[in-house]
Amino acid sequence: GIQVEQSPPDLILQEGANSTLRCNFSDSVNNLQWFHQNPWGQLINLFYIPSGTKQNGRLSATTVATERYSLLYISSSQTTDSGVYFCAVVSGGYNKLIFGAGTRLAVHP
Amino acid sequence: GAVVSQHPSRVICKSGTSVKIECRSLDFQATTMFWYRQFPKKSLMLMATSNEGSKATYEQGVEKDKFLINHASLTLSTLTVTSAHPEDSSFYICSARDLLEYSNQPQHFGDGTRLSIL
Numbered sequence: 481g482i483q484v485e486q487s488p489p490d491l492i493l494q495e496g497a498n499s500t501l502r503c504n505f506s507d508s509v510n511n512l513q514w515f516h517q518n519p520w521g522q523l524i525n526l527f528y529i530p531s532g533t534k535q536n537g538r539l540s541a542t543t544v545a546t547e548r549y550s551l552l553y554i555s556s557s558q559t560t561d562s563g564v565y566f567c568a569v570v571s572g573g574y575n576k577l578i579f580g581a582g583t584r585l586a587v588h589p
Numbered sequence: 590g591a592v593v594s595q596h597p598s599r600v601i602c603k604s605g606t607s608v609k610i611e612c613r614s615l616d617f618q619a620t621t622m623f624w625y626r627q628f629p630k631k632s633l634m635l636m637a638t639s640n641e642g643s644k645a646t647y648e649q650g651v652e653k654d655k656f657l658i659n660h661a662s663l664t665l666s667t668l669t670v671t672s673a674h675p676e677d678s679s680f681y682i683c684s685a686r687d688l689l690e691y692s693n694q695p696q697h698f699g700d701g702t703r704l705s706i707l
Contacts, residue, residue, distance in 0.1 A: 521701045523701070525695060575638060582632055
């Protein structure tokens with residue numbers, strides 16, 4: 481099956497810093513979503529981005545489907561950005577959303 | 590739009606008890622819902638795909654007799670953990686996809702249920 485790898489596994493930032501999270505996948509995808517899981521476990525859907533670039537406030541994402549990777553950019557990070565960021569993909573004719581291992585982000589004041 | 594409600598948010602119960610978790614799509618209909626399990630500091634693992642009006646499809650290694658899934662309507666799927674034991678303690682999350690959307694469209698997630706078996 482498709483492999484989804486995220487990097488870095490852990491990231492510590494000072495408030496105000498920028499960061500880039502990466503998601504590599506081993507096969508072509510029909511769907512790619514970025515999620516933020518907050519400390520209470522809630523999974524917040526950040527982007528649905530099988531290809532192209534999208535922006536939402538301080539966050540933006542780019543997926544280069546032909547090269548099988550996606551990037552999530554966080555600018556001017558805030559402590560509320562802390563949590564785990566997951567990339568998840570749907571590949572082929574299947575409905576299944578396959579999650580990466582996540583990037584654990586801690587933003588300190 | 591696209592709100593998924595999961596209930597209860599937290600359950601603490603004794604070993605041997607059966608626990609039912611509900612997943613509802615509030616403002617859309619879903620022929621397909623998904624159940625995930627998450628261990629501490631780990632990623633989400635798909636347990637089963639719930640299909641309205643038919644049997645659920647379980648992932649390899651998931652005991653179907655332990656984790657009973659019922660999807661009786663287009664807005665409700667339930668996961669029952671039967672005769673729960675401490676090793677069943679985990680965070681369970683459901684998701685749903687609007688039946689009007691193609692299979693490659695986004696899934697919408699509930700807030701999860703934290704299950705603790707004593």
